[in-house]
Structure formats: C-alpha cells, structure tokens
Amino acid sequence: MSEGKTKQKKSGSAAEEVAHKRHDFTQTTVQRLRDRAGNVCSFPECYVHTHGSAFTGDKAVGIGVACHIKAAAPGGPRYDAEQTKDQRRHLDNGIWMCQTHSRLIDADDSAYSVETLLEWKQRAEARSNSLLNQKSFTQKEVNAAVEEGNISIVQRMMNMSTDPINMPLDTMMTGYETALEALDPRFNVQVDRVGGNCHHFISAAQENVTLNLILQDLDKLEGFYEAERALFEEGRQLEIPGAHVMFEGSKLFEAIHQKIHRSGQGVLTMGAPKRPLTANLYVRTTEGHEVSIDTFTCYYTSGSVRTVFEGEALGGFFAVKASCAHDGTGTSFDLRFDAEAWRGKNILDLPRFSRLAKAAPYFGKGRLVVEIEVGNNAASFDTKTSPINEEYHALLRWLIEYLGFARKVAEQCSEAIFLKNLDFDHEVYSILRKYAGLIDGPYLGTRKPGLLSKGLFDSQDKCDFSDLKTGGLPPVIKVAQKNSVSFELFGQAITPPRIETLYTGIELVAYTDLETPSQPKAEFYTTEDSTVTMQMQSGDPWIVHRDLSVLDEPLELDG
Structure with a gap:
C-alpha cells in the first residue's frame, strides 16, 4: 500500500443506514501525518521507516499508511457518528503506521481504543521532534563500529595459530569466523554453535566466485534425486552427508572438509537463502469484513520454477505452505491446523486463542486468508481457492469451541489444566458445552x-x-x-x-x-x-x- 493512500474498509450493511460515504484524508493531510511522525511507524517500539528511494529509477517507495483514529465511515473501528466531515479528515484524527500495524488498527475488531491511539500519536511525534539534528545509523553500521574496536585483539591471536580451524570456539567465535574468511576472502563466514555442533553458513562476498564441488556415491543416498530437483526448482534445502562430499579450489572449503572428514559427522546443506517476510492470517467474510487472527513471520525460498512460502501462526497451531509458479501457470496453498503445537501448555495460556475464538463464528460464511507482504506488494492465498472444503472449516470451528468450553471450565478450577494429551472426544464435548452454559447462569x-x-x-x-x-x-x-x-x-x-x-x-x-x-x-x-x-x-x-x-x-x- 503506498503512502499516499488511506486504508479503506468495507462497512457492510451499516453503510446503507447513513447518508455519507467515507471521509478520507486529503493528500496534504497524509503528508503532514507522515512528516509529524518523522516518517516512522507510530506503533510502540516498531520504529520502522516508511519511505525511501526505489532501487531503480528515480522513484520513491513507501509502506506507510494514514490510519483514522475514529473511523472514516460507518461500520469501521471506533466510528463516531457525532463527528463532522471536516473532523474525520482532520490531522488530529489521523495516526501514521506501517503496513503491518495499520491492519491491526483498521481491522473491524481492532482492540485499540481512541485514547490508546492518541497516546501513541503523541509519543511518536514527541520522539520525532527529539531526533531533530541527530545522526541516523542503521543496525549494520552500529555492529560494524563495535566489531572494528573489539575484534582486533582476537584476530591477532588467531593469526598466530598455524591451525585456526581447531582454535577454541566458545570465547573466540568472531575471531574464528574472521580467520576462516582470511583463508579465502571471496567468502563471508558465519558460525553458530548449538548443542556442541558448529554450523558454518558461507556466502559469496563477490561476484563470479568459483570452486569445485565433487559429489560421490549419490546412488546410495535414498531420495537424493527428488531432493536435488526440489533444490533447483524451489530453492529447498538439500542435505548431503560429509562422506559423499569433496571440495577443490578453495582453502576455506578444503579446511572445513578436512575437519568434517575426520569427525565423520558433517553434513553439507545447500539451498537458496531463507528470507523472512511478514504475513497476516485473518478471516474475510463475503461482505468484505476482516477479522485479524495473527501476524507472524513467513520464510520464502525461490528456485528456477517457483517460489515457496512457509511459516507458522499461533505458536505452530497453523502451518502455512504456499507456492507461486514463475510463469504464472498456477499457485498452491496448504493451511493445516494441529493442536500438537500446544501440547503441555496451560489451557489458559494458548497463543492468541482469544482472537482465534473471536474469528471462529465467521468460518461458516467466510474464508481464511494468508496475506504475505513482499516488498510493496502482497501475495494473498485463501481457503476459497484451495482444496480445503467446508468440512475443514467445520472441524476447525468445532475444535475451537471445544477448547473454548474447556477454558471456561478451567477458569473455575483452583488448579491449572494442561494439555497433557490431545484427545478430543464428542461425549466430553457435550459435557463441556452443558457446563459452560451453566457457568454463565x-x-x-x-x-x-x-x-x-x-x-x-x-x-x-x-x-x-x-x-x-x-x-x-x-x-x-x-x-x-x-x-x-x-x-x-x-x-x-x-x-x-x-x-x-x-x-x-x-x-x-x-x-x-x-x-x-x-x-x-x-x-x-x-x-x-x-x-x-x-x-x-x-x-x-x-x-x-x-x-x-x-x-x-x-x-x-x-x-
């Protein structure tokens, strides 16, 4: 969504009961809202810059949205029928947000009050004022300054070693990475140590880097050729045991391979970089109303044939897998739900369950939508165009109701109820529904x-x-x-x-x-x-x- 547009919502039947349509901000007001916020999202601790230069050409790109504090049209969040047209379009009735947080503000079921948004706006504008005449640094620039001052000592110690690959890692990880890069400056090296295992992430530091990768005895690896095809077509990870791998043409890779060969435990992982994207899960009704469920991180890889998106929402309850063919021949969308991700949790502490329960009544006449923000565009997938049918929505709603009734019972108990097992029984469902009703009166x-x-x-x-x-x-x-x-x-x-x-x-x-x-x-x-x-x-x-x-x-x- 471009900076110069305000977020528009469909108001359903409420629009037929009043005379006026939407009262959107003028372009001048949109620009003033952006400037007063310092071109930064006003959501607390977001601090995302919303405007900048395009990579190509002489244009600018923006991800900022001018949101109404009190809705621009009937049926919207925090609508005030007493406002005049000028009041709805006034600077005082607007707040500047990034695309992600604008959805939370403009959703029909937004949980944020007028008072809360006014407080955010005041804080954002005060912060913008305090940054006048101050220098601006990116996180990368800050990290570089820190490393330049602190790593030189470790690097000198590493240079004294004739075998830097076997230096202790616990206290010298950064120096270890620098020494590895010195073996072949054509590559950047990042090393993570988890549970006693070292993971080497190596990427090219310049264009036209060449080395020889020799793979052997691949016919002995079950499923290799299918995985190889997925690597080239979709950028998916391909894992090859170290015993089947050799490198030539790089001292860095040769040194790593020697260590792997000695231990016999190394695994070569190849694949396109997994890049994070912001994704939103919500329900959209046939009238166009949207009920937000969760905002989560989705990762994508891209190959020669298609781009694949994968992510998890609600702490793993929903698993998203979608793909788009580069030639436009088709898309696929798989949205699965499984309470296994919540096993062992206190039933009153399930991630964002209240939003899921609020959205459940709309499953019968709506559809689940996953919208993935890709630059200034959005890739949208929904259950309407997927093989998932009405039975899917009915089963999901039944499970949500089951958990909702159980949570109501848990609120009455002096001891916590945990999801020790995941037996969803129809007879117990009837019992829970009866007692949930009696709890209400x-x-x-x-x-x-x-x-x-x-x-x-x-x-x-x-x-x-x-x-x-x-x-x-x-x-x-x-x-x-x-x-x-x-x-x-x-x-x-x-x-x-x-x-x-x-x-x-x-x-x-x-x-x-x-x-x-x-x-x-x-x-x-x-x-x-x-x-x-x-x-x-x-x-x-x-x-x-x-x-x-x-x-x-x-x-x-x-x-």
Whole structure:
C-alpha cells in the first residue's frame, strides 16, 4: 500500500443506514501525518521507516499508511457518528503506521481504543521532534563500529595459530569466523554453535566466485534425486552427508572438509537463502469484513520454477505452505491446523486463542486468508481457492469451541489444566458445552405437559396425604444429584459441581390400589404453567485430579 493512500474498509450493511460515504484524508493531510511522525511507524517500539528511494529509477517507495483514529465511515473501528466531515479528515484524527500495524488498527475488531491511539500519536511525534539534528545509523553500521574496536585483539591471536580451524570456539567465535574468511576472502563466514555442533553458513562476498564441488556415491543416498530437483526448482534445502562430499579450489572449503572428514559427522546443506517476510492470517467474510487472527513471520525460498512460502501462526497451531509458479501457470496453498503445537501448555495460556475464538463464528460464511507482504506488494492465498472444503472449516470451528468450553471450565478450577494429551472426544464435548452454559447462569426452560415422575410409599415411609390435600405441593420441587460424575479432560480428571433441577407448577395425583392398600402411590405431572430451572449446586467446588483412577467411580460430595 503506498503512502499516499488511506486504508479503506468495507462497512457492510451499516453503510446503507447513513447518508455519507467515507471521509478520507486529503493528500496534504497524509503528508503532514507522515512528516509529524518523522516518517516512522507510530506503533510502540516498531520504529520502522516508511519511505525511501526505489532501487531503480528515480522513484520513491513507501509502506506507510494514514490510519483514522475514529473511523472514516460507518461500520469501521471506533466510528463516531457525532463527528463532522471536516473532523474525520482532520490531522488530529489521523495516526501514521506501517503496513503491518495499520491492519491491526483498521481491522473491524481492532482492540485499540481512541485514547490508546492518541497516546501513541503523541509519543511518536514527541520522539520525532527529539531526533531533530541527530545522526541516523542503521543496525549494520552500529555492529560494524563495535566489531572494528573489539575484534582486533582476537584476530591477532588467531593469526598466530598455524591451525585456526581447531582454535577454541566458545570465547573466540568472531575471531574464528574472521580467520576462516582470511583463508579465502571471496567468502563471508558465519558460525553458530548449538548443542556442541558448529554450523558454518558461507556466502559469496563477490561476484563470479568459483570452486569445485565433487559429489560421490549419490546412488546410495535414498531420495537424493527428488531432493536435488526440489533444490533447483524451489530453492529447498538439500542435505548431503560429509562422506559423499569433496571440495577443490578453495582453502576455506578444503579446511572445513578436512575437519568434517575426520569427525565423520558433517553434513553439507545447500539451498537458496531463507528470507523472512511478514504475513497476516485473518478471516474475510463475503461482505468484505476482516477479522485479524495473527501476524507472524513467513520464510520464502525461490528456485528456477517457483517460489515457496512457509511459516507458522499461533505458536505452530497453523502451518502455512504456499507456492507461486514463475510463469504464472498456477499457485498452491496448504493451511493445516494441529493442536500438537500446544501440547503441555496451560489451557489458559494458548497463543492468541482469544482472537482465534473471536474469528471462529465467521468460518461458516467466510474464508481464511494468508496475506504475505513482499516488498510493496502482497501475495494473498485463501481457503476459497484451495482444496480445503467446508468440512475443514467445520472441524476447525468445532475444535475451537471445544477448547473454548474447556477454558471456561478451567477458569473455575483452583488448579491449572494442561494439555497433557490431545484427545478430543464428542461425549466430553457435550459435557463441556452443558457446563459452560451453566457457568454463565441457570438454564431456564419449560417442559411439555405430562408425567414427570411416579413412585410408591411402603409401610416404613411417613406420608400424610391429608397434609398435601390441605396445604398443597411446595411452590418449588428440587431434584438434585447425589453424586457428581467426573470426566477426563486432556489427561486430567475433572469433578464438576452437582446439578440440581427446580420445577414449579407441578400437579400431584395420589391414590392406592385395592390390591395393595398399604402402599399408596403418587404421580407428578408438569402442566402448561410449569417451569424448569437447571443449575449447579451452590457451594460445590470444581476439582482437578491428576490421578485418573477417580474416573472409575462417582465422587461423593457433602450436601
């Protein structure tokens, strides 16, 4: 989105109820908003510059967006019907954002209030003012200045060694990299040490760098030729065990290969660089409304045939894989969800679950969209054009509802509930839905007139029908559980409060049979005036059991 345009939203049916359309900023106001923010995004701690020179030609490029604090049109976030047209278009009603954060501000369900945005704007403009007459440095320039002053000592020590490849790495990593680069200045070297393993990332420092890579016994590597094809066509990583690799024409690569060959544990990994991109996951309805779910990092590689995008949203719950053919012949999109990424987590600490739950009701009439920001453009993929069908959306919504009900139960428990296992059971779903409703309040309903219950009294029971005849039935009849039945939830046993049902407007029929005069009988009937109230017994706790043996029999509670 270019800097000179404001973000436009479709307002659905709300636009038909008012006379005016959108009140967008003028180009002059857009430029003033950008200048007052110092050409920097106003989102706290973002600090992204939003305008600069294009790589080619004499043009400029921008990723800035002038967002309305109070919506430009009915149906938008924070819309104020009392505002005039001039007030909506005024400088005071705008805030400058980058493309990524503008989506969070302009989303229909934006969580940011007018007061919050005004505070951000004030801070951004104050910061912009404080930077006047100050020097500007990129992170790369700062890092270079630090390295120039601190690495010289380590480098001198490394130069004294006749075998720099075997120098200690823990305290001399940077000097180690510099010494390796000195073996062949045509390459840049970055070394990471993780878990005792050294990973060498080597890239060309100049154009037209040549060396010989000799691969041998490739027919003994299962799946090699398929992986090789993926490397050339899509830029995917290709891994080859060190025993099958040799280098010639570079002292740097020859030295690394000698160390790999001695250890017998090295692996050569080839592939196009994985570059990070910002991606957004949201739901878009048929009316054009958007509900944001997550903003995440997506990585892409590119080969001779297509570009491939891969990433994870919501802490791994969603896995995204998409591709675009360079000749425009087609695209593919795969969006999978799996709660396995949340295994072991506290059910109340699931990443951005509240946004996922807010978006779930729109799955029936909308579609999931992944939008990947590529420079000044956006690559958009959605479930409408993929093989994923309505069953996918229905299953996803059911799983979200299941977790939502379980979270509501967890909020009532004194102990945390963790996702120890991922058994999603339809019977437990029904139990959770019932208790989630009762947590919100008693269930009020009616019952079709007819027999409710019947029984008999024996000689040991004390019952005086004359009292019922003169005094009538109590105004409320309560039927309560004696015991509460526990159920398993993600590897823990949950004992909920007992449920009681209250009936009003009940009629009694009492009689005795001539054959058994000592056993009077009673029948209770609901009528047109009867009401039914179902609720949890007051005072009963929610209990979490780590030992699942409690599921073998009901737990008796006092009362």
